[in-house]
Amino acid sequence: MTAPLDDADGGPGVATAPGQALVHCAAVTRTYGTGRQAVPAVCQVTATVRPGARIALTGPSGSGKSTLLHLMAGLEPPTSGSVRWPGLGGSPAGRPGVVGMVFQGPSLVPALDVLENVALPLLLAGANADDATERAHAALERLAIPELATKLPEEISGGQAQRVAVARVLASRPLLILADEPTGQLDSETGARVVSVLLETADELDATLVVATHDQEIADRLTDRWEMADGRLTAAVQTW
Amino acid sequence: MVTGLWLRGLWRRRAGRMAASAAGITIAVALLASLGGFLASSKATMTARAVHGVAVDWQIQVRGGADPNTILQTVRAEGGLRPAVPVGFATADGLSAATGGTTQSTGSAVVLGLPPGYRTTFPGEIRTLTGSADGVLLAQQTAANLHVAPGDTVQVRRAGLAPILVRVDGLVDLPQANSLFQVVGAPAGSQPSAPPDNVLLLPADQWQAAFGPLAAARPDLVSTQIHAMRTTPLPSDPAAAYTSVMAAARHLEAATSGVAVVGDNLAASLGAARQDAAYAQALFLFLGLPGAVLAGLLTGAVSSAGAVRRRREQALLRIRGASGRQLLVLSSVEAATIGVAGAAIGLAAAAVVGRVAFGTFGFGTSLGSGLLWAGGAALAGLVIAAIAVLLPAYRDVRTATVAAARREIGRERAPAWARSGLDVVLLAGGALVVWAASRNGYTLVLAPEGVPSISVAYWAFAGPALLWAGAGLLSWRLADLLLGKGRRLLTAALWPAAGSRLSPTASAMMARRRRPLARSLVLLALALGFAASTATFNATYRAQAEVDAQLTNGADVTVTEPPATTSASAASALSAVRGVQRVEPVQHRFAYIGADLQDLFGVRPDTITGVTSLQDSYFQGGTARELMSRLAARPDSILVSAETVKDYQLLPGALINLRLPDATTHQLRTVPFHYIGIVSEFPTAPKDSFFIANASYIAARTGSDAVGALLVDTGGRDTAAVAQRIRGVVGTGATVTDIGTTRSAVGSSLTAVDLRGLTRVELAFALVLAAAAGGLVLALGLTERRRTFAITTALGATPQQLRRLVAAEVLVVTVGGLIAGGLIAGLLSRTLVSVLTGVFDPPPSLLTVPWSYLGIATVTTLVALALAAASAVRQARRPPTSVLREL
Known part of the structure; x- marks a missing residue:
């Protein structure tokens, strides 16, 4: 599902043919700060995510995995290069439900309870309140955390919050799921279950899944692997 | 080391919050220093006006049998007096005049004997209406009774002696007839209700010739007074000046061995001025102090807007081993920094206010008074900083666990005041005080004649204060109720702002954040209530001052x-x-x-x-x-x-x-x-x-x-110019007065001092407070919610949806604040006018509502709220991941 390296196009990174690409990054660089303080988080990355892919984005901490996911989610503009979403009909920014993002850190709205947090992207996408609530309940059931529905984010643990974040993504049934260390705060058993839910949901929805992780076991459960180091995409491997 | 690091970090990372807290203290300090300076300056003005308005400072009555010349020498030997002069008082049986073929007669008349130069020494005592300014002068009313004009002859009938004839040279008015004809030494309340109807003024030699013989035959009908003006500088405070003048008068009485009694017109005038000064002080207390309290509340609200984050930061420090004492030291440093910065800027702002509003950096007050007020205001600023920053930190250290400190929302139970119904108790207490103050016999300021001490009913201040506090807490309770239990109603009400899809989410967010929202709403309501009630009081006061001036002058x-x-x-x-x-x-x-x-x-x-x-x-x-x-x-x-x-x-x-x-x-x-x-x-x-x-x-x-x-x-326009033109038409035979001149000469009263300066300062501060209470507090609250907006954006919210979420919150604070503020303003305005009724002369029938100022205050507040909302929306446009990374 990923194309071989193309030195001429993306340097030492991974290049893929655009074709029916869901997301296409072309020589994307993202730098934080300016001048001598400038720190390149992602550097000259060219890559394509095709529909139905199951990609494990691996690499050590600080290698640029999260930033690349944010770029693909349209949450950050590239400093140079371009990101296009030909398979999504344009940027997903301001289009709730197109891309589902599971953030690495706390990402629940503190003033909403768990159920309302899960329903929020549905409401933003225009669903009526009853439908949104029903789907949010279903997502919580799917993650086996229905009892958290009326809890506030500050009343649940970090691991539970991460599962709620996953439930929020599932409830919105996106075309592309981007998960940034979704199991980082979970024990191995729960983590494995969450990944299973992500995979099952992606299969059910015929969605594409990109998971940033440094957990080898999780990476092994996905069909493709992109490796990053120092902001660059160093390898793209189809493992299955 | 740690303290310096912490302080640098605060200024680098929390500069906005620090600056906003310091701004609140700046407002409080500037308001207190400005009003204090104005108060001190006003008191000095009152003293000056009181002194200026007295025609004869002392009328020293020579008792029967005493030698006037000896007394005169004794008086002249007293220090601090201009050369004193003797004035003869005689009672004639009556006056008669034959004019137009008829003869008119009056009852008894008082005939004064004035020494040469009397009118120069005491220019305010006699005003020429027509004819000559010297010679034989007849009072206006007497002339009307006798139908005489300058040039006519009047017969003066003397008891037991032949009548004499005098030719009238001029007609005069005696503006201070009440004091001139007082019974010197008579107890308060036993003075004649009106001056004599018939008065004739003769040159001293002519008077001596006419009444010298009468003095020998009927000494009860002839007496001598010594009139004197003081030159000793007086203290600027009317009460101190009153005490000083009284003491000097008693000293003179002691020196004359009791054969002379001092009619102390200056003390009487200063007695009224000290009463006015006490009223001015009460006004400062009633109108100025709430503003300072409000600024303190504002500082507290600003500080508490970042309380969650501060608690988290302190919790992190505690996890890393910081002791409670160390945390308090850090908070003390923060409070001191904010307090000192706010106080310094506040004092500078007060100086600028003085320059702009009064043309002088020091409000025209003395250096000592100015420094005293500046010091007091700065101290108040430091106290506010300690209460706003140090107290919450101390409470957190004492009571909160690390886990609790890291919470942002929480499911807090109702505060103790709400459970105990303190708001209702305060309102009831306030109503009780106002009722007591409305009863007959209530006097805010009581300055008994001849008694150095003044009694001010400071308890009356509790009326508006309790109502203000009670109304604020009740507003809080109602806002909390609406945002919590009234969520369904709120959801429906938010449809126009948030849209049907997002209004449940908006109301849910607000329900969980109802405490800070209620605080913003109440603060806005209190600020608007303060601004509107102060403005209404001032407008009513001005209207009544105008009525007073019109009452005196008659018309424009x-x-x-x-x-x-x-x-x-x-x-x-x-x-x-x-x-x-x-x-x-x-x-x-x-x-x-x-x-x-x-x-x-x-x-x-x-x-x-x-x-x-x-x-x-x-x-x-x-x-x-x-x-x-x-x-x-x-x-x-x-x-x-x-x-x-x-x-x-x-x-x-x-x-x-x-x-x-x-x-x-x-x-x-x-x-x-x-x-x-x-x-x-x-x-x-x-x-x-x-x-x-x-x-x-x-x-x-x-x-x-x-x-x-x-x-x-004249339609209220160009009264002085129109009066001048009219003078050209009517000539010198008529007296033309305009309301502007009368207004400034009404006397040593609050009206004369004119509270325009106070009004300008207060209303400007009220405007700043209303804008700050609305805009600043809301802006900081929204800033603290950057995480929420960033997450919402990351979930795909469109800019319009974000605007709607922000608008819903702004709408609740604005509408709630305006409604509650309006009600509080109405309540307070009526209460202030009722409690401060003694300030008004005459008392008002209706409140005068300053619609233009209220409009400006409302628009300013709305603009501040809109700017806060726009700032929040603009911040939310930043890449959400950047915001989340920073937080």
């Missing part, structure tokens, strides 16, 4: 004609003067009721209100409009003083026969009137008893429509 411009010289048709000549809109003639006669002589004013009841203001409070037995209608409908109606009603046992409809001069026969003739109501005050009328009747009826019955005054309406 008033032309006072010599007696019986001008017909009502003279009004048409004035109508042609540029700037004159309307002219209203008012008759002025003297009428006898029984043996009493009183002023009678003849008015045109249908048109009098076109040029002057008649307040309902002037009358009893009907409103101003009703009584004027009755005067018009039944021309023989008459309004009399309450004293006359009591003295003559009058009932409504009672027949009153007055004796009035007849223009044809020059004799007094009886004219019947019917009593319809009581009048206590009327434009141009004296403070004592007088009558108001229908002018056409008086003209018909006396054969003369001669006017005493012409009231001129």
